[in-house]
Amino acid sequence: MDGLLTLLIDGLNYASWLFIVSLGLTLVFGVLKILNIAHGSFYALGAYAAASFVGWAAGMQWSPWMSLAAMLLAAVAVAAVVAPITERGLLRFFYGRDEVLLVLVTYALFLVMEDVTKLIWGANPYFVTEPYGLFGNVDFGVLSYVGYDFALWGLAVAAGLAAWWALNRTRQGKIVLAVIHSPEVASSMGVRVSRVYTIAFGAGVFLAALAGAFTAPMISVQPGLSVSVVVLSFAVVIIGGLGSIEGAAIGALLVGLARSAAVHLAPAAELFVIYAVMAGVLVFRPEGLFQRIQARKI
Amino acid sequence: MQFQRSASRGTFRSALCAVAASTALLFAGGEVHAQETFKIGIVAFLSGQAAESFGIPAVNGAKVLVDAFNRSAAPAPYGQKGFGGLKIEAVYVDEAGGATKQVQELRALYDREKVDAVVGYIGSGDCLAVAPVAEELKRFLILHDCGTPRIFEDGKFSYVFRTASHATMDNVALARYLKAHNAKARSINLINQDYAWGHDAKADFAAAMGQFYPDATVGQDLLPKFGAGQYGTEISVLLSKPADVTHTSLWGGDLQALMLQAGPRGLFKRTQLVISAGDHVLPVLGQRMPDGVILGARGAYGQMAPKSALNDWWNDIYAKAYNGQQPLHSPYRMAQALLGLKLAVEKAMVANGGKKPTPEQLAAALRGSEWDSPGGRIRMALADGHQAIQDTAIARTRYDAAAKKVVLEDIMRFPAECVNPPAGTTAEAWIKAGFPGAKNCP
Numbered sequence: 001m002d003g004l005l006t007l008l009i010d011g012l013n014y015a016s017w018l019f020i021v022s023l024g025l026t027l028v029f030g031v032l033k034i035l036n037i038a039h040g041s042f043y044a045l046g047a048y049a050a051a052s053f054v055g056w057a058a059g060m061q062w063s064p065w066m067s068l069a070a071m072l073l074a075a076v077a078v079a080a081v082v083a084p085i086t087e088r089g090l091l092r093f094f095y096g097r098d099e100v101l102l103v104l105v106t107y108a109l110f111l112v113m114e115d116v117t118k119l120i121w122g123a124n125p126y127f128v129t130e131p132y133g134l135f136g137n138v139d140f141g142v143l144s145y146v147g148y149d150f151a152l153w154g155l156a157v158a159a160g161l162a163a164w165w166a167l168n169r170t171r172q173g174k175i176v177l178a179v180i181h182s183p184e185v186a187s188s189m190g191v192r193v194s195r196v197y198t199i200a201f202g203a204g205v206f207l208a209a210l211a212g213a214f215t216a217p218m219i220s221v222q223p224g225l226s227v228s229v230v231v232l233s234f235a236v237v238i239i240g241g242l243g244s245i246e247g248a249a250i251g252a253l254l255v256g257l258a259r260s261a262a263v264h265l266a267p268a269a270e271l272f273v274i275y276a277v278m279a280g281v282l283v284f285r286p287e288g289l290f291q292r293i294q295a296r297k298i
Numbered sequence: 299m300q301f302q303r304s305a306s307r308g309t310f311r312s313a314l315c316a317v318a319a320s321t322a323l324l325f326a327g328g329e330v331h332a333q334e335t336f337k338i339g340i341v342a343f344l345s346g347q348a349a350e351s352f353g354i355p356a357v358n359g360a361k362v363l364v365d366a367f368n369r370s371a372a373p374a375p376y377g378q379k380g381f382g383g384l385k386i387e388a389v390y391v392d393e394a395g396g397a398t399k400q401v402q403e404l405r406a407l408y409d410r411e412k413v414d415a416v417v418g419y420i421g422s423g424d425c426l427a428v429a430p431v432a433e434e435l436k437r438f439l440i441l442h443d444c445g446t447p448r449i450f451e452d453g454k455f456s457y458v459f460r461t462a463s464h465a466t467m468d469n470v471a472l473a474r475y476l477k478a479h480n481a482k483a484r485s486i487n488l489i490n491q492d493y494a495w496g497h498d499a500k501a502d503f504a505a506a507m508g509q510f511y512p513d514a515t516v517g518q519d520l521l522p523k524f525g526a527g528q529y530g531t532e533i534s535v536l537l538s539k540p541a542d543v544t545h546t547s548l549w550g551g552d553l554q555a556l557m558l559q560a561g562p563r564g565l566f567k568r569t570q571l572v573i574s575a576g577d578h579v580l581p582v583l584g585q586r587m588p589d590g591v592i593l594g595a596r597g598a599y600g601q602m603a604p605k606s607a608l609n610d611w612w613n614d615i616y617a618k619a620y621n622g623q624q625p626l627h628s629p630y631r632m633a634q635a636l637l638g639l640k641l642a643v644e645k646a647m648v649a650n651g652g653k654k655p656t657p658e659q660l661a662a663a664l665r666g667s668e669w670d671s672p673g674g675r676i677r678m679a680l681a682d683g684h685q686a687i688q689d690t691a692i693a694r695t696r697y698d699a700a701a702k703k704v705v706l707e708d709i710m711r712f713p714a715e716c717v718n719p720p721a722g723t724t725a726e727a728w729i730k731a732g733f734p735g736a737k738n739c740p
Contacts, residue, residue, distance in 0.1 A: 006538060010531040017528060114345055123350045125551065125582050129558060137562065143537050144563045149530060219527050220554035220582070224347030228525040263531040267520045271492060 002141050007264050008257070009140070013149045015256025016156035017215065021229055022236040022248045023159055024207030030243030031180055031200035033099060034091065037106040040230030041113035042205045045082060046212025047221045048117055049074035051126035054216075058130065067131045071213040079206035087201040092194065110226065118223055125222040132217035148217065155214060156252075159207065164245050176200060180243070235274055239281045241288025250289055254281075336384040336643060336654065338364075339407035341400070341418030342443075342632075344392040347525050351550035351578045352420045352443065352628040357390055359629025360417075362619045363636050364388050373611050381643040384654060389413060393420060397427035404428045408437045415440065415643075415660065417635050420628070422446035422494040429458045438657040440664075442635035443628065445596075446494050447725040450681035457661050459684045461635040461676060463718055465495065466502050466725035467690050468574040468594045469547075470717045470733070473506035475592060475692040475710050476543065478740065481570060483511045485541035489532055489556070491548060492521040499547035499574050505729040507543075517541050526552065533560045540568040547574040554579050561588060577602070578626045580695070580704040587704050591695045597673045599630040601706040602691035604674055612672035625672075634671035634688075638678075641669050677714065680721050687714040713738040 025039045053070040062070075086109065094102050135147025167173040178186040179196045187193045212225070219225075236255055240247025255274050262273040269276075281289060340360050343353025364386050366372045370379040380386045389411050391403050400419070407413045415438040419425045425444035430453065432439035439458045441449065445465030449458075476483055486507055490496030500519065507514055517539050520532050533556075536544060544565075548556055553576065560566065566588040576593035577600050595602055601624075603609045612633060616625040625633070642664035646655030655663070666683030669676055674689040693706035716739035719728035728734065 003538070006534050010534050013530045014528060118345065118349075123354045125350055125554060127558070127582075127586070129586065132558070133562060143534055145530075146559075146562050215527075218555065218559055220551045220558065222347070222350045222551050223345055224349070224525065224551065225527070227346070228523070228527065260531050263520065263522075264535055267518070267535075270521065271523045 003264070005140065006143060007260050009145065010264070011253075011257035011260035012153060013145075013256070014259055015252040016149075016153045017211070018232060018236055018256055019156045019249055019252035020152070020159055020207065020211040020214070022233040022240075022252055023163060023245065024204035024211070025230075025233050026237040026240065026243055026245065026248040027163065027207065028201055028204035029237065031176060032091070032095075032197055033102075034106065035099065035103045035234075035242075036204065037103060037230060038086070038109040038113060039106075039204070039208050039233065040226030040228075041110050041117070042078065042082065042208035043212035043215075043229050044117055044221075044225040045078045045113070046075050046209025047216040047219070047225055048121050048126065048212075049078050049209065050213035050216040051121075051128045051221045053077070054128045054130065055126075064130055064134060067128075068134070071128075071131065071216070072210070075206055075209040075213045078209035079202050082209075083202035083205040084198060086205070087198050091201070092197070095197075110230070114223065114226065121221075123223055125220040126216075127220060128216040130217070152214060155210075159210065160245060160249055163203075163207075167245070172199075232274070235278050238288055239278050241285075241290035244288070244290035247288055247290030334385055335387045336381045336415075337387045337389065337411065337413045338636075338639070339389050339391060339404075339411060339413040339416040339418070340632075341391045341393050341403070341407075341416060341424075342628075343394055343420055344390070346394040347551050348420055349394070353393060355578070355626065355628040356418075356420070356443065356632040358620055359616065359625060359632040360388060360390075360636060362615050363633055366615055367636075367640060371615075373608060376637060376640055378640075378644060381640050382647040382652075384643075384647075391418070393418065393424060397421075397423050400424045401427055401431050404431055404439075405435070408432075408435055414438065414654065415639060415657075417442055417632070417639060419444050422448075422498075425449055425460075426494075429453065429455060432458050436657060438660045440635050440639060443596075443631045446498055448494075448498075450685045451724045454682070455684055457657055459661075459664055459678065459686075461638045461678070461686045462597065462631045463686060463688050463690070463714070464725065465498055465547075465574070465596075466719065466729070467687075467712075467714075467717045468596055469499055469502035469545075470506045470729065471594055471690050471692050471712045472503060472545070472572050472574060472592065473510055474712060474717065474739065476507070476570075476572065477510040478710060479708075482542045483507060483514050483570075485543070486514055486516050487518040487520075487536055487539070487541040487544040487569065488516060489518070489520040489522065489529075489536065489544065489546045489548065491524045491552065493524050496521060496524075496547055500545065502725065502729060503545045503547075503572075503574070505726070509729065509732055522552075524552070527555050529556050529559050532556075533563055533565055536560075537563060537565055537568065540565075542570060543572060544569040545572050545574070549575055549578070554583060557583055557586060557588075561586065566591070575627065577706075578628065580706075581623070581626075584702070584704065585697045585699075587695055587697065589696045592692060593695065593706075594690060594692045595627045596690070597627065597630060598689050598691040598711060599673050600624055600626045602693055602709050602711075603630070603672060604689075604711070606670070606672070608670055609672040630671070630673045634669075634673060634676050634686075637671050638664060638667065638669050638676060638686075642667060675714075679714075680718070682721075687718040689714050690717055710740060712740065716740075 050071045053074040057070040236251040240251030342356040417440045441460040447464040490500040573593040577595035646659040646663035693709040715737040720735040
């Protein structure tokens with residue numbers, strides 16, 4: 001029983017982190033139809049910005065709890081600066097072109113951002129460990145967990161619910177859904193589609209940076225952060241269905257629990273199991289678990 | 299008119315001679331120019347996850363050393379300007395991007411950049427890929443850092459050398475250290491990255507521990523992917539079934555993340571952590587590195603380096619160039635490669651009448667040679683003189699609050715012959731046979 005509980009907790013820990021990372025990716029695809037390879041770069045930028053902001057907050061002798069606000073602020077700052085430059089300054093010139101071209105553009109952006117982060121922050125690692133100890137430890141039998149991990153559960157649920165509520169229960173959200181359904185019709189009804197794109201892309205960048213910022217206390221922030229994240233989050237959104245928030249949640253849960261089970265029971269299969277889950281889902285649901293089958297427009 | 303004609307002829311002849319002389323001078327000048335420099339391609343990770351820990355420090359080490367050579371500022375026997383009077387010109391290439399890209403980059407270094415030698419490669423996969431290409435092109439290559447023993451165990455090369463011990467040394471030394479300190483090791487857990495380096499390291503360590511602790515059992519054998527960053531589940535597994543000893547060969551950001559995540563959960567209070575290559579994370583982790591961790595540095599490097607004038611000089615020039623930083627494993631390994639290359643070039647030039655040597659002459663000079671490095675004596679003793687062996691050291695960590703740094707204490711040195719397999723046998727067979735021929739072990 002203890003073993004099962006441990007497996008579940010570990011799975012949920014991993015899933016909550018994965019969900020926050022993947023949410024922005026699926027949102028951007030849902031609205032802009034962009035498979036954003038640079039998503040991992042925005043995650044890394046969030047981590048670096050959090051390192052700077054938390055360091056700055058510590059230098060101001062603020063309460064350690066304010067480091068959480070500093071991390072949130074870091075994610076907002078990244079989205080406010082990077083999203084308009086990227087979307088208005090680069091991506092919009094490729095709208096309507098082949099989706100593969102957009103993948104290549106975001107891949108190029110990913111490579112550029114890797115060097116940009118190095119130019120700004122250098123190659124040395126940054127540590128933001130103070131927030132990691134804020135929530136103390138939680139003991140389960142012989143195991144001790146860091147409370148921060150459970151705080152991430154809360155953040156994941158809050159981010160998911162906020163995104164769902166904003167899309168489905170607000171006027172702006174309905175406009176976004178209209179653009180998702182048909183940008184042409186939405187435009188003819190007076191919707192400024194380009195503005196919706198900018199806002200949606202900004203939200204995606206914010207979520208990526210938020211994930212990076214709140215992951216920073218657990219890791220060493222240094223070059224190369226972005227690579228593995230983007231691969232994993234692609235697996236999650238493909239399992240769930242590209243563009244689906246519910247799908248990203250279920251995909252993250254499936255991957256998190258499968259990985260946890262593998263590490264506990266068959267460690268050699270850890271890497272394999274994530275992609276086995278993805279392949280298994282795609283065999284039966286090629287469009288992912290939650291993506292609605294769309295009529296082909298003629 | 300006659301005079302003029304003959305004058306004209308004379309002028310024409312003179313002009314022809316002048317052109318011929320100028321052309322000859324131009325060619326001679328070209329030859330002199332070609333003689334003036336020795337061009338080295340230096341390959342290390344300048345981006346990606348290995349950049350911070352290994353690639354950039356290696357390049358930093360190369361830059362400071364090349365500069366010292368070119369200024370004739372190195373101590374004897376490395377005091378000649380450049381390489382035997384030839385000015386050294388270095389070209390730096392990023393190792394990131396995978397083995398296929400590295401093969402292309404290596405060809406470009408030889409064919410387009412016209413380098414005389416390539417020194418580099420940290421990743422074992424990259425070493426395995428580029429070594430046969432250099433051999434096929436008949437061009438000179440020094441592998442300075444990668445760990446896999448398979449390069450010279452599975453292949454035979456004329457133009458390829460590795461000027462540092464392979465990874466077997468690191469893990470055999472760890473096992474010997476535990477035995478020498480009578481450490482409790484009835485059970486062992488392993489956590490290593492799921493690629494060649496991690497697989498080789500855990501196999502060597504488990505096999506070596508099997509020799510010293512025949513009753514020891516391996517419990518958890520975890521293989522997180524390279525760059526995983528999140529180790530919560532692995533830590534739960536290690537905590538739920540703790541072993542006397544937990545071995546890891548994680549490095550760089552992965553090792554730092556493991557330490558950051560496992561420390562607060564109390565893992566290091568329940569097990570003796572041993573790290574095969576851990577010195578490079580000490581300056582950045584500082585007090586986040588727990589006391590009592592047993593670790594190696596892939597050689598007698600940094601705080602574990604033997605006292606010598608050469609080591610003092612090396613630490614001094616590195617610290618002056620990089621804000622007081624101490625060189626660690628990666629720049630040490632770059633230094634021993636460049637020092638060996640310098641002596642080989644100069645020896646080959648003497649044999650070649652003072653002219654720049656060919657790759658064959660260079661290979662002949664380095665094959666089976668020996669030289670002093672800041673980390674101790676390097677001997678090209680294995681693989682027909684193409685694979686180095688060197689002394690190493692293992693130590694225990696303690697955070698010194700006054701000095702605000704992790705100090706290494708209880709340092710134990712292992713002579714090269716004690717922790718490296720002798721010529722003619724593979725690392726795996728040597729360990730399984732109980733280290734036959736191991737000499738001078740402490």
